[in-house]
Amino acid sequence: MADTTDPIIRVRNLSRDFQVGGRGRKRQTLHAVSDASFDVLPGETLGVVGESGSGKSTIGRMLVGLLPATRGEIELFGETITGPSGKQALAKVRHKLQFVFQDPHAAMNPRMRISDIIAEPIDVRGGWTRKDRADRVAELLELVGLSAAFADRFPHEFSGGQRQRIVIARALALDPAFIVCDEAVAALDVSMQAQVINLLMDLQQRLGLSYLFIAHDLAVVRAVSTRIAVLYAGEIVELSDKRSxxxxxxxxxxxxxxxxxPRPEVGTxxxxxxxxxxxxxxxxxxxxxxxxxxxxxxxxxxxxxxxxxxxxxxxxxxxxxxxx
Amino acid sequence: MLQIENLSVDFRVDSGWISSVTDVSFTLGPRASLGIVGESGSGKSVTALSVLRLHAARNTRMRGRIMFDGQDLLTLPERRMREIRGRDIAMIFQDPMHSLNPVLTIGDQIGETLRIHQKLDAAAAQKAAIGLLDMVRIPDAARRVTDYPHQLSGGMRQRVMIAMAIACRPRLLIADEPTTALDVTVQAQILDLLRDLREEIGMSVILISHDLGLVAEFAERVLVMYAGELVEEAPSLTMFARPAHPYSEGLLKAIPSADEDVGRLYAIPGRIPDPGRRPPGCNFAPRCPLVQPACTAAPPPLATMEPGHLIRCPVRLAAMETTG
Amino acid sequence: MTDATTLPAAAMPPRSARRRILMRRLWRHRSFRVGAGIVAVIVLMAVAAPLLSGGQPNAMSLRNRFAPPSADFIFGADNFGRDIFTRVLYGARISLWIGFASAMLAAAGGALVGMASAWFRKLDGIIMRIMDALLAFPAILLAIGINAALGPQVSSVIIALASAYVPRMARIVRAAALVVRELDYVDAARVSGAGAGRIIFRHILPNVMAPLLVSVTFVFAYAILAEAALSFLGIGPPPPHPSWGNIIAEGRDYSVEAWWIMLFPGLAISLAALGMNLLGDGLRDVLDPRLKIEA
Structure with missing residues (x-):
């Protein structure tokens, strides 16, 4: 991969606390993420592995601005989105960031047509003609292996694997450079999971995407990642290339x-x-x-x-x- | 001990009846372990719930026979069935949080089964509950017995569910995705616990899971279900080393490996047909790499390939015979 | 993509079929069927009032004062000799309008307050405490107060009843909106840079309509009952225009000797409220999000 290139994402001492347990003395601070530092290079996949409560999703959400950081620094494409001028910085790079969710059922508004769901990033950014928008939707559907004829349908008409493809199509709408995949295949059946993993890998090669791939399944992470960060209780405990x-x-x-x-050979x-x-x-x-x-x-x-x-x-x- | 003969289960939907499970037969001896593998919609959980007759009677139609100790569970009156549930056949589910009552202590909930089936008084039930918590390796059982479910971690809750299930020393335990909601390291602990308890109590266990690796490690024999049908039955090592049905084969190839870098994953094309829209011939034919014209004409029978190894695929069977 | 072959069209119902399934479920729901039937008959009778009766609800006839129910006056006549049947038919127009308009107004107000509360979390505490205070007040007392301040008109009855039911609606909308705003598709919109307006109007509001619609039917029923109560207290729609409430109110002095004056509008009120409640029960069962429309 690209060893010598500069990272597109630079995270330093990133921490996130949550206040829990009401007000006053009962209030406690939960350190969901403590002091995480890592880079993401262009075209690579950084796998983030951990169990529940490891803080892996919290990191992913902070990277796309869904959750503000408590301390530390996130630099995306040269813009620092943490700190006082973070909001303006985030607005500048927003179109390069996207997010793929675990549950493709919850990730789509059930009352919107597939075309409107996929075109949401386009509509928010504005400035597209009606025809360009329709063409782009058709192009995106075909890019993720679905028929362009699905554009007028509604989410409930699709299976889990197909819905995840639609969610990926939405994420690709504005040609992002970096996508956070938060347990993106965990809710899918084995045969669908392999299809979606292959799709993500193909898209990475064709479009030069970088991924932050969050998962609890070590086998899945091995299949997709270039490098891997292992998280435990909010801290990165190991950061390594995949093979080692x-x-x-x-x-x-x-x-x-x-x-x-689990291994099939008993006792191994x-x-x-x-x-x-x-x-x-x-x-x-x-x-x-x-x-x-x-x-x-x-x-x-x-x-x-x-x-x-x-x-x-x-x-x-x-x-x-x-x-x- | 358990003998299921030609079990079919239909459910009522808006437009009439749809078939969920079709013509499933298998047997299970005492102190045996059996795994049932399948993706969502394969009918694996429906089959297991049928053994306990836990489907809503109004909207379910069951045919065939479920022989347990010489009596057909499908024809037993509901009152007799209630005696069998929990005493002779017990079950644990995927989500331990939703299966526990949040306002009762875990001691009360474990004791309840004993008070129903063994007519123990409150003090004796509490004592028995402590013994059971010890059995499921919950440390400091005498103190934990007064805890409420929300005070326990996910793994501990599943241990409590197991304690409730084995309270009456059942002869058959059905575990429906018992580790799916748990973390990787906890999953291994629960699996080891189930294996130990099977030997200590001398019960048979049916483990239902979407994870072939998990099932193969735990069970002596594995059933693979697809679209409501049994497609392959084999000893688990055979299933893992040389699966014969093209679906089992594809499923195994589609699972990414944590032990090696595989490059591109094999993906079974297409998806499981919806119940009620299953193809006329073999259910797997539309996705099958071996498909022949005959496959789409009539449903293939389940046939013995070698002793203890059954598959529902005449094409593969014929190929095996010609090659020796 | 190589193996991500273009998948066949999903074998699931398209939009129109989804509607059809919903309609079929509704129709199969017995209490919805009965409720909708009752409401439909009442509405039809109100619309067709001039055809079904003499068309003059206020026509007096001293000769027929206190005429008991008979072939000529099937519901009898009142102290001015007005035909109760005609008055009940025309009364349906005013009573149903009050019920409908106040339910709609309450829904709109409740949606506004509830959404504001769910979206602007800092205002939530204040808004909901005010709503709690209003809820702690009996709705009818609140309506009396507002109505007294606005004077005796149909519109002031509507405003009074709507205001009284806004807090309930607001609570329902807020609860539903709080659930929806945590869903992934709202986060997806935020990742794409969507602002509050788009998220509220495109994503949240359409997905809280179902519970709102159900409570509209119940408030409709309450409002018809409350109109009667206000009229009984003398602050309902001003006479001589008949509403079910003020027909009863006028008949109350003659309840022993001319029971029919109160009985028939009373039955109409009960029937309308029952119909709306049954209809609402059916809607609630069928629109329950746990009943997914698939396969």
């Missing part, structure tokens, strides 16, 4: 995730990691994985590890690699 992550996972949590994948799977993701309200001091980690030692209980480069292109947040 799967052949030589460094972080104990990455190892646990890979070990948890290692016993799963204990416990569940901690509540983000009472995070343990030190490393967040510590209470579950089979390799934890004293230092892990008191001091949080930072994300550090342990090999070229590989970053891990774990005290096991302090000496490296």
């Amino acid at each position: 992550l799967y052949t030589d996972p460094k972080h104990p949590y990455t190892q646990a995730l890979l070990a948890a994948i 799977r290692k016993p799963p990691i204990r416990g569940e993701v901690p509540s983000l309200l009472n995070r343990p001091p030190g490393c967040t994985l510590c209470p579950r980690c089979p390799k934890a030692f004293d230092r892990c209980r008191t001091e949080a590890p930072a994300l550090r480069e342990v090999a070229p292109g590989r970053k891990v947040a774990c005290h096991l690699y302090d000496g490296v």
Whole structure:
């Protein structure tokens, strides 16, 4: 891929807090994302893997301006969309960003025709003639493998896989450069999932798109990603190129995730990691994985590890690699 | 122990009756594990719910026989059926949150089954509940027994559901997508728990899932369903290593792998026909790479390929015979 | 795309079929059928009033004062010898108009307030507390107050009743809108840069119409009843124009000796309210979003 090019997206120390539990003393701060830093290069797919509560969706929503950041910086195509002049900056680059949702049923207004759904980004931006708009809708439908004759229909007439294609067509309407796919195939059946993954890969090649591909399924992430960030409890614990992550996972949590994948040969799977993701309200001091980690030692209980480069292109947040 | 013969299930819709499950037969011995795999709309859950007769009677039509311990569950009066549910046959579902009553403690809810079926008093039921929580590996059971469902994590809730299901030491447990709503690492824990409990209690388990890998790891035998029909039945290792039906084959190829980089995924073209609009011949014919003119003429029968391995595909069967 | 072959047209009902399915479900719903039947008959009779009667609801005939129901006066006559049947028919026009207009006005006001509350979260607390305060007040008392201030006209009855029912409507719209605004398609519009106007009018409002429509039918029924109550208290539509409420009000002094003056408009009110309620029940069941129209 493009190793030497400048990143189109630069995220530094991005954090997002949520206030929960009413007012006054009962109010608590939930750290959904803490100190995330990463880049996305042109034409690449950054896979973001994590379980529920890992903050992966929160990151995706912040990147397209659906959710403001609490701290940190997001730079998209050279514009910093966080901070005081973030709104104007976001308006300048908005047409280059898009989002594909998990549930294609909820992602379309049931009362709008497919043509109006797909053309929404065009209508919002304005300045298109009626004919150009209709031509573009037809072109987009064909681009995602659907018939242009579907334009006058309504969402309920389509199956889940077809709806996700329509959602992708909408995302492509203004020729974006970067698309956040938030669990974009998780709600689909296996055979539909393969179709949509292939479609996303084909579109990437043809249109030179970059993706942030958020998923909980490690196999799916392996199929689509160039590089992968592993999230745990709001923090990036490992950031690596795809091949090394799967052949030589460094972080104990990455190892646990890979070990948890079911295998058909009985007895080949290692016993799963204990416990569940901690509540983000009472995070343990030190490393967040510590209470579950089979390799934890004293230092892990008191001091949080930072994300550090342990090999070229590989970053891990774990005290096991302090000496490296 | 369980013998399903030619089960068909129809549902009432606006325009009349549509067939959901067609002519499904299989048997399950004591202490056995069986997996049922299929995409949404395949009829896998409908088949399982039929065993417990949990469909709304007004809008459902069931034919065939479901023999359990020598009696046909389909002809049993509702009162007898209620005795069997929970005592001899238990079930757990995908979403543990919606299956638990939020205003009762988990001890009360586990105890309820025991009080109904074993006429225990409140104190004895509470004690038994603690024992069951221990059995499903919930730490500190004596204290957790007074918790309410919202105080538990998703994985813990599913453990509570399992505790309720095994309260009367059933001989058959039906688990309908029990891990789909859970995180990857928790999914592995629940799967291991179910496997251990099957041996401890000596029950049979039917695991229903869309995830072939999961089913193959757990079950000795696997059934693949497509559009309401059984298309293949085989020992799970055989199913994984050399699936014979073109649909099972396609399904396996469509799953991305976490173990290797596959490049482009195989995708089964098209989609599952809607119930009521199934093709006249083989249901899979419109999507099948092996399709022959005969396939679209008449529905193919389920035939034995080798002992214990049945497929509904005469084309593949003939090819197998000629090659030896 | 290579294997993303152009898929065949989905085998699902097109738009017109969707409507047809909806209509068929409605028609199959027994209480909707009965309710719609009752309402249709009443509306037809109100429209055809001049054909079905003498056409003069205010024509007095001293000879026929207090005539009991008979072949000539099937509902009897009142203290001025006016034909009750004719008056009930013409009364339907005013009563139904009051019901319809106040329900519509309340719906419009409720939609405005409810949407504002759901969209501008900072105003929500204040708006909803005001609505709560109004709800805590009995609707009829509120209507009396407003009506007294505006003076005795049909329009002031409508305004009074509409204002009294705005808080309920606002609550319903707000609740539905809060659900819709969290849906992914609203986020999709925001990602595309859509502003508040587009999101509210294109995405949220059309998707809260179903619960609004259902409550319109119920408010319609309440308003007809409330009109009667206001008339009974002497602040309904001004006489001599008949409404069901003021026919009853005028008959109340003769309730023992000329029971028919009150009985027939009373029956008409009950029947209309029953019809609207049944119709609303049916609409609610059929428009329930949990009943998806697919396959």
